[in-house]
Amino acid sequence: MSAVLNAVLMAMQIVIGLFAHSDGLVADGIHTLSDLAADGVVIAVLFLGAAAASGRRAPNSDGGFHASLATLVIGVLLIGTAGEMLWHSIGPATILTVSTSVRASALVVAVFVMFAKEALFRYMRSVAQRTHSGVLLASAWHARLDAVSALVAMMGILGSMAGLPMLDHVAAGVIGLMILRMGYNNCWSALKDLAARPLGNTAGQ
Ligand SMILES: [Zn+2]
Structure with a gap:
């Protein structure tokens, strides 16, 4: 579910972001591309965990070692x-x-991405709680x-619409810092x- 949604969102963000010359939207689109890669890793971990559990006793539902490696x-990737995003955000603002x-x-x-991601959060959290999956x-x-x-x-886009194009650059920088922290x-x-x-x-630690 997450991988399909991310693929659609990424295409929308990058295409529209390039057309609209919105650094913030393109930056967020590139981030969604890394989300897609992360989804691939999560799918692999869940698959390996399920395979391990069916064969012998797995350390936990996610197959501990693989889960840590996947997180790394x-x-x-993040x-x-x-x-990359921070590097772009410190460049000169494109006045177009x-x-x-x-x-x-x-x-x-x-706006669409915001609501889609919030819905995805609620959905994944409920499935994760049901299946006790840390990943x-x-x-x-x-x-x-x-x-x-x-x-x-x-x-950022609202700011550039209001005649403050630097706000879009600031938005790209803020998103970059958030992703860096994550x-x-x-x-x-x-x-x-x-x-x-x-x-x-x-040990049970
Ligand atoms: Zn993300």
Whole structure:
């Protein structure tokens, strides 16, 4: 569900964002591309976890080691995305005149993404709680942060419509920092899990 939605959202954000010359929307679209990659990792982890559980006793429903490794991969992807977005946001603002209708379509896309991600968050959280999947729950909270980042992109577009094109750049920068923080948190918790693994194998810690 998440992968299909992300593919659709990414296409909308990047195409409309390029047409509307909205750095914030394009930045958010590139971020959605990394979400899609993360979805692929989550699917692989859930598949491996299910395979392990059917064969022998798995450490937990997500297959602990794979889950930590997946979190690390997602974290590195996020940090890379954030670096790229921050690099772009410090460049000079592109002063390009686009029609109000194009900007309005960028605004519509940002609003749509915000509601779609919030709905995805609620859906994934309920499934994660039902299946006790930590990986899915982490994905769900990620979707909520995506909704917030769409809100920031929306404010950037509104700002540029109001004659303040720098706001769109600021929005791209803020989204970049949010993603950087998320990537750092992912990597940190994954590295802690991986480091604790050889010692904490049998303990119930
Ligand atoms: Zn995301």
